[in-house]
Amino acid sequence: MMSYKDGIAYQYLRETKYDRESILRRDDLGPIPRPPVYKNYPEAARIALPKPAFEKTESLWSILNQRRSRRRYTPDPISMTTLATLLRAAQGITLSARDYQFRTAPSAGALYPVETYLSIHRVSDLKQGIYHFNVLDFALEEIGQDNFGEHLTRAALDQAMVGRGAVLFIWTAIVLRAMWKYRNRCIRYIFMDAGHIGQNLQVAATAMGLGCCCIGAFYDDEINQILRIDGEEETVIYLAAVGNL
Numbered sequence: 001m002m003s004y005k006d007g008i009a010y011q012y013l014r015e016t017k018y019d020r021e022s023i024l025r026r027d028d029l030g031p032i033p034r035p036p037v038y039k040n041y042p043e044a045a046r047i048a049l050p051k052p053a054f055e056k057t058e059s060l061w062s063i064l065n066q067r068r069s070r071r072r073y074t075p076d077p078i079s080m081t082t083l084a085t086l087l088r089a090a091q092g093i094t095l096s097a098r099d100y101q102f103r104t105a106p107s108a109g110a111l112y113p114v115e116t117y118l119s120i121h122r123v124s125d126l127k128q129g130i131y132h133f134n135v136l137d138f139a140l141e142e143i144g145q146d147n148f149g150e151h152l153t154r155a156a157l158d159q160a161m162v163g164r165g166a167v168l169f170i171w172t173a174i175v176l177r178a179m180w181k182y183r184n185r186c187i188r189y190i191f192m193d194a195g196h197i198g199q200n201l202q203v204a205a206t207a208m209g210l211g212c213c214c215i216g217a218f219y220d221d222e223i224n225q226i227l228r229i230d231g232e233e234e235t236v237i238y239l240a241a242v243g244n245l
């Protein structure tokens with residue numbers, strides 16, 4: 001009988017462990033090309049994001065104590081400024097130094113393999129559709145216009161909060177951005193990076209009185225198709241619904 005210890009989870013953890021000897025050997029993966037840190041859609045219609053608004057909020061400790069996954073939202077829209085503030089909190093650039101732009105969330109090796117897309121359902125002054133977040137220019141790039149809420153709800157195992165949220169954050173990984181350096185071990189780091197980004201979003205949403213729930217259950221390729229990404233070099237890894245309470 002197969003044991004859970006033979007499954008892919010344990011196998012993956014075993015095979016990507018560092019020990020004092022193996023850290024000096026490299027996985028047998030051949031040369032790995034290094035992709036650029038930024039993705040952009042030069043042909044896409046572009047929406048400038050307003051300046052984020054960092055109003056005085058309660059203390060960090062009170063916000064941490066209040067943070068909860070919230071799955072029920074009112075149908076009220078959020079503003080563009082609120083959206084911009086959430087994007088900035090989750091993954092905005094906070095420091096340019098040497099050849100790097102550092103962000104609100106840490107990233108292994110400052111390689112930033114996680115991209116952000118948004119499915120806009122109810123945001124004032126922004127058409128419903130799928131947008132890509134251009135981190136460097138702090139702008140949105142339009143990928144497709146429509147209300148993708150229902151489609152995405154089905155792709156997220158019928159979790160109603162997906163379509164009910166004012167916006168769905170969709171995070172993907174460009175795997176090679178981390179793999180050229182960390183080889184097989186990169187998968188660990190990619191998911192840690194996504195966790196940091198998700199927590200930033202949850203904390204910011206709590207501070208702004210919004211509801212937010214991170215989502216790991218979805219049919220990956222159904223979401224990849226909506227984003228028009230290949231599911232290998234770039235693939236969806238995490239979602240978060242955000243709405244008014």
Ligand SMILES: Cc1cc2nc3c(=O)[nH]c(=O)nc-3n(C[C@H](O)[C@H](O)[C@H](O)COP(=O)(O)O)c2cc1C
Nearest residue numbers: 067068069070071159198213214215216217218238
């Ligand atoms: C990686 C991850 C995946 C999750 N996926 C889902 C999900 O698919 N659906 C859902 O309703 N909640 C999901 N959650 C939220 C958890 O259920 C929630 O964090 C947990 O019940 C603890 O509650 P709290 O966040 O309010 O403290 C996920 C949370 C994490 C961290």
